Amino acid sequence: MSNVSQVAFGRGSRIVLNIYMLIFFTYMFLPLILMVAAGFNEFDTPSVTVWRGFTLKWFGVLAEDSRMWSGLVNSFIIAFAVIAVSLPLGLAGAFLVSRLDSRYNTLIYGIMVSPLLTPGIILGISTLIFWREAGVSGGLFTAAIAQASYISSYTMLMFMARLERQDISLEEAAKDLGASHLQVFRRITMPFLKPTILTASVIALLQSIENYNTTIFSIGGDHTLVTEIGSRMRFGLSPAVNVIGIIFVVITIVCAALYVIFREREKARAAAIAG
Amino acid sequence: MNSLLRSFGPYLTALIVLLSGVWVVGMIVGPQLIMVEQSFWHLDRGGVAVNITVQIDNEYNEVDFLSFDKMDLEALAPSAERDMKIAEIDAVIAEKKARIADLEAREVIPEKIYSMRNYTIMGGSHLAIFIKTILASVAVTMIAFVVCYPMAYTVAKLATPNKAALIMLGLIVPYAINELLRVFAWLMILNYNGVANFLLGLLGFEPVPFLESGSGVFIAMVYAYVLFMVFPIYNTIETLDTSQIEAARDMGAPTWQIHRKIVLPHAKPGIAVGCIMTFMLTAGSYSVPYIMTRGTVEPWFTQLIYNKFFESLNWNTGSAYAFTLLIACVIFVFLMMRLFKVGIKDIAK
Numbered sequence: 001m002s003n004v005s006q007v008a009f010g011r012g013s014r015i016v017l018n019i020y021m022l023i024f025f026t027y028m029f030l031p032l033i034l035m036v037a038a039g040f041n042e043f044d045t046p047s048v049t050v051w052r053g054f055t056l057k058w059f060g061v062l063a064e065d066s067r068m069w070s071g072l073v074n075s076f077i078i079a080f081a082v083i084a085v086s087l088p089l090g091l092a093g094a095f096l097v098s099r100l101d102s103r104y105n106t107l108i109y110g111i112m113v114s115p116l117l118t119p120g121i122i123l124g125i126s127t128l129i130f131w132r133e134a135g136v137s138g139g140l141f142t143a144a145i146a147q148a149s150y151i152s153s154y155t156m157l158m159f160m161a162r163l164e165r166q167d168i169s170l171e172e173a174a175k176d177l178g179a180s181h182l183q184v185f186r187r188i189t190m191p192f193l194k195p196t197i198l199t200a201s202v203i204a205l206l207q208s209i210e211n212y213n214t215t216i217f218s219i220g221g222d223h224t225l226v227t228e229i230g231s232r233m234r235f236g237l238s239p240a241v242n243v244i245g246i247i248f249v250v251i252t253i254v255c256a257a258l259y260v261i262f263r264e265r266e267k268a269r270a271a272a273i274a275g
Numbered sequence: 276m277n278s279l280l281r282s283f284g285p286y287l288t289a290l291i292v293l294l295s296g297v298w299v300v301g302m303i304v305g306p307q308l309i310m311v312e313q314s315f316w317h318l319d320r321g322g323v324a325v326n327i328t329v330q331i332d333n334e335y336n337e338v339d340f341l342s343f344d345k346m347d348l349e350a351l352a353p354s355a356e357r358d359m360k361i362a363e364i365d366a367v368i369a370e371k372k373a374r375i376a377d378l379e380a381r382e383v384i385p386e387k388i389y390s391m392r393n394y395t396i397m398g399g400s401h402l403a404i405f406i407k408t409i410l411a412s413v414a415v416t417m418i419a420f421v422v423c424y425p426m427a428y429t430v431a432k433l434a435t436p437n438k439a440a441l442i443m444l445g446l447i448v449p450y451a452i453n454e455l456l457r458v459f460a461w462l463m464i465l466n467y468n469g470v471a472n473f474l475l476g477l478l479g480f481e482p483v484p485f486l487e488s489g490s491g492v493f494i495a496m497v498y499a500y501v502l503f504m505v506f507p508i509y510n511t512i513e514t515l516d517t518s519q520i521e522a523a524r525d526m527g528a529p530t531w532q533i534h535r536k537i538v539l540p541h542a543k544p545g546i547a548v549g550c551i552m553t554f555m556l557t558a559g560s561y562s563v564p565y566i567m568t569r570g571t572v573e574p575w576f577t578q579l580i581y582n583k584f585f586e587s588l589n590w591n592t593g594s595a596y597a598f599t600l601l602i603a604c605v606i607f608v609f610l611m612m613r614l615f616k617v618g619i620k621d622i623a624k
Binding site: 021027038121127130210252 | 277278279282283284286287290291292293294295297298299302303304305306307309310313422425426429432433436440442443444445446447448449451452453454455456457458459460461462463464468469470473498502517520521524530551555556558559560561562565566577580581584590593594597600601604608619620622
């Protein structure tokens with residue numbers, strides 16, 4: 001299994017490795033640093049080569065941007081719809097695949113994870129066409145459905161991973177003692193899945209809000225925060241977009257740090273239990 | 276089915292099957308099938324239809340003129356002759372309206388013809404863009420593998436736990452920041468008056484039109500999707516027992532042999548997933564070409580799909596283009612599964 005000990009290696013390769021890491025992380029972070037810096041530049045197009053002095057005014061400009069705010073509201077409406085759809089669907093799919101003993105199992109599983117392997121724009125397009133047949137044109141509804149079609153795959157995989165570790169005998173015992181199926185589901189299965197329901201909701205929320213490619217093809221004339229950011233990058237570019245970048249970078253760093261700390265703690269605990 | 280019933284009883288089983296069915300049929304298979312169906316027909320209005328449209332316009336004009344005549348008559352003093360003329364005009368208008376209705380009925384039902392036309396009209400220039408998109412996506416995938424494999428191995432096996440956690444943080448942050456913003460950062464660098472051209476100017480070079488030539492798209496693609504290769508490979512290398520590497524080294528195996536014989540074979544499922552994700556995201560990306568192109572170049576196939584749907588409003592041809600892209604991705608998935616000898620269960624984890 002996973003091993004805490006690391007492979008020993010020589011001094012020469014250590015130098016090569018350090019140079020490689022330096023280049024890699026410069027490549028990863030320099031563009032982001034430039035983007036953040038331009039958000040504080042007085043100059044009215046995003047730039048770091050023309051520096052007109054430090055300012056915070058672009059934060060104010062962004063705060064007064066009503067389309068951004070309405071986009072944010074739409075993003076959350078879609079995200080909550082996606083959570084409401086993809087949790088039950090993912091859960092049902094996970095139960096079906098992990099408990100059904102049929103030779104079609106692999107096929108069903110394959111179909112259920114296929115949205116993860118399909119380009120997002122195709123999910124958007126096919127949803128748009130499908131609902132047009134039913135007389136529904138593109139909007140927040142189709143965007144939410146299109147997103148849910150693949151986010152359900154994520155939630156299903158998360159529920160499946162959890163169910164793999166479930167001790168079935170607990171359910172069997174409860175039934176032997178006379179509990180009904182519904183009671184077993186409510187008292188044993190659901191409490192066991194509770195942590196996953198929480199994490200799956202968070203993942204679904206983040207995936208939904210972040211999404212661009214699927215959304216832009218299925219949302220019709222409406223907009224979300226991210227599609228609005230996209231159109232600003234092409235038309236009407238201003239450092240207010242950089243300010244959004246700054247906000248996203250800060251949120252991401254905080255979340256990622258929390259995640260890594262949490263993960264390390266779990267690892268340490270697992271190592272402690274193992275001995 | 277029996278095991279499902281035993282676990283959940285009839286009601287919950289019915290609910291589970293129903294929800295799964297709605298998802299699989301109503302949200303995955305159904306929409307795809309309708310898209311594919313739509314890609315195989317087009318509406319043919321033909322020459323006759325154009326003729327009908329002209330006729331309808333004429334009739335409408337005549338009706339308008341007759342209405343004016345009628346209004347003139349109505350302004351006159353009432354008389355038997357006037358009423359007769361008005362009645363006459365009314366009769367003609369009614370006749371013409373009936374004709375219009377008949378023509379319009381014929382006009383709105385263009386013929387639906389099933390054919391391969393939506394695929395065959397792609398033409399040389401669009402086919403070239405399709406091939407360019409696929410080849411560029413393969414190139415991005417290969418670059419991502421070369422760049423990311425050492426990083427994944429470093430985090431999993433070489434770094435001390437604390438350092439590994441720090442590197443992990445350094446990987447997650449750029450990975451999790453919204454794709455549009457990461458691309459935007461490169462827009463600032465590659466813009467005509469961006470950082471890259473500023474530096475080139477300092478060195479005495481002419482500015483390079485990255486965005487107008489399409490090269491900006493490729494550069495930003497690599498940056499946007501390179502990290503999708505790291506995590507799958509890291510996850511598989513992490514499960515490799517370090518003592519295997521130690522043992523090989525003790526027996527005198529050179530580093531490249533250790534990777535070729537031990538680490539790479541073990542990491543196969545992760546490499547397959549990384550390649551599939553990177554290729555799929557790159558080939559299917561709309562955001563990167565949308566932001567990173569200026570002027571008339573349309574270097575990416577997804578842009579053609581978007582234009583078919585939302586600019587020329589030809590959904591049938593658009594569906595054919597989308598299905599072509601989907602087929603390319605499916606072929607790539609199966610190629611990777613063959614190449615790395617992994618199943619669908621290993622891929623989606």
